[in-house]
Each structure stands twice: as C-alpha cells, then as structure tokens.
Amino acid sequence: MGLDTLGAEGCRPYIEAAQPEHPALLDQHHVLAEKFGVINIPSAIWIDEQGMIVRPAEAAPAPLVTTDVHTDTQAPEPAAEPPPVMPERFMQMMGEAAKIQSDPENYHAALRDWVQHGAASRYALSPEQVITRSRPRDADKSLGHAHFELASALELAGAHERAVEHFKQAHALVPESWTFRRQAWSLEDSGIEGPLARFWQGPRDDDPEAWPYAGDWLSDVQAEGAENYSEPWQP
C-alpha cells in the first residue's frame, strides 16, 4: 500500500516498474496510520487466514536482493541524466541513510517461518501481544491523526498553505511519525527536477527561508540519530 497524498500520481511509476502480482493499493490519507499505527515506511502487518492480526505494524526491511529482478523492465523515470555533481544535501542524506539499521535476514526468516507454520510459528503473536505491541495512542496522538488527514485532504483540494498548518499540528502531536513528516516535506517544492525531487525534503538551496517546517529529513535524522530511525525488530 503506497502512502501518498498524491495517490496514483506519486505511486504509479513505482507500481508499474515493480509489476506486482499482489494487489497494490493507494492510501492517500494514511489510514494505515490511523487504523494500524504505521509510523514509518517500510512497515508491515501480518494478518492470518481468519482476519486476525498476528503482528502489528513494525519496521519491515526489504529483502536482500541477490538476483536481478525484472531486468526486462525499464524504470519509468530513470535518472537518465544524473546531475553532473550530486548536491551536497543528497551526499549528506546518503551518508545518514547508510547508518540506518535494519535486519532483513531475520525479519524475512521469521516471515517465511510464519507462512510455513502459521499459528504454531513463534513469530505469530497472541491477540493480547498484538494489542500491547501496537503503537501507544493518547488523546493528543488521536488529534494529530485528525490534523494529518485534514492536511492531506486540503493539499489535494489545492489549499497548500492551510494544509501546511495542519501538517505542523500533526507533527507536533505525533512526533514519532516519520511518515507524517516525510509526507509533508515531500510536498514542498524542492527546486530540483527528476525522480529524486521528492526526497530532498528540506530547505531549497536558493531560498532556505521559504521552508515552512521546524524540521527536515537531514536535520531530524542527524538530531535523532540515524541508528534510531528504525526501531529494532523484536522476535
């Protein structure tokens, strides 16, 4: 499920490039955050044959790819002409991203174990564990979700400045949500072109004062520590 206010416009190139055999859905207003407690991507939720959640939303690193997948498929928007010099901001972001910790081997071994053994898998949690492990939620966070959804809908309605005000409220009320922040940041004009434009997520080099948010991807990751970006996976 692609979490993006821009919906098909934002997700289509990636879905068409991946050619998935599974349903690929669009979650424009992040109902996965409201209903399941998703705060970052990539995350996953496991649901058994009876419709019971057996693992709540948790960081779900992509599997290590050792073979070429879809080598016959052209990326829809290849960075055919990369800028001659990578902007300094991207260099710093890549440096931070390299420090983000994940454990794809153990995560995917657990997933395969559950697929094979079902409820007998040690990774299938009880209903009580599922609830307890889901994200904390209080009245402030609940209000933050309402602000976020309103912001997303206002953005689509063309009311960008009003959207920004509600995104800010959502960020303040649900500070642990990276998706709330990244979504809002990605909707700002980065001043660069191409498929990387939405990953800039910070002040423009040529007009830094125009940035409306308190934080940005690079500053926030540096402040919080890239090693804390993704919560460690717990069996």
Added chain:
Amino acid sequence: MLWRNKLVDTQVFEKETGWQFKPEGACKGEVCIPLSNPPGDQVDVVKIAGQLGLPVVSDETHSLIAVGPEAIGARALTTAAAPHLQLPDLSGAPFDLASLRGNKVVVYAWAPY
C-alpha cells in the same frame, strides 16, 4: 477518518470506524459507551465524535471533517481483529482487504518519498 458531510449513513459509519451501535451503546472491541440518544438511519459524525471522545478537526471552506481515531486502551489497536480497510488500486477500483480472508496477508506500507 475524513468525511465530506456531517450526516452519514449509520451503517457506513459503523463499517468505516469499527464502532457498532448496540442496545448498550456504541461498542468497539471490549468497550461500550452508553448513548442517551442512539442514532437512527443517519449519524451526525461531529455529534457522535463528541459522545465517543473522538477529536474533530474541520475546514468549512472545503467541507472537510476529519475525525481522529479513539485512544481507548491507549494503543493503536483495541482488538487484534483486522479493521475494515478498503482502498483503491491504480485504476481507482476499490479493493477490500477482507476479500483476502482464507489467506495469510502481509500488509506492506511503502511510499514514493
């Protein structure tokens, strides 16, 4: 949850929010909140949100009403039963998560940013 109009078909409200109106009140999971005035065929989402303790943020200019999720239980999930979830695919066709019952499902959240 987003609403365009504050008057909503009661069955739609129940399906979308997971709250069920029963003789003992509005119920979700193990929790029931007594209602002095149970809704009929339609529910006023602003009014019922107030009764259920759900936050409401609205923008009248754009006819948008956002109702936040409940915080009962202090967790995002109040039950392990998967909530109703229907989202569109690229063509706009709605897909209901419940249509996958009988299969193990991994709901994978990603984003193009």
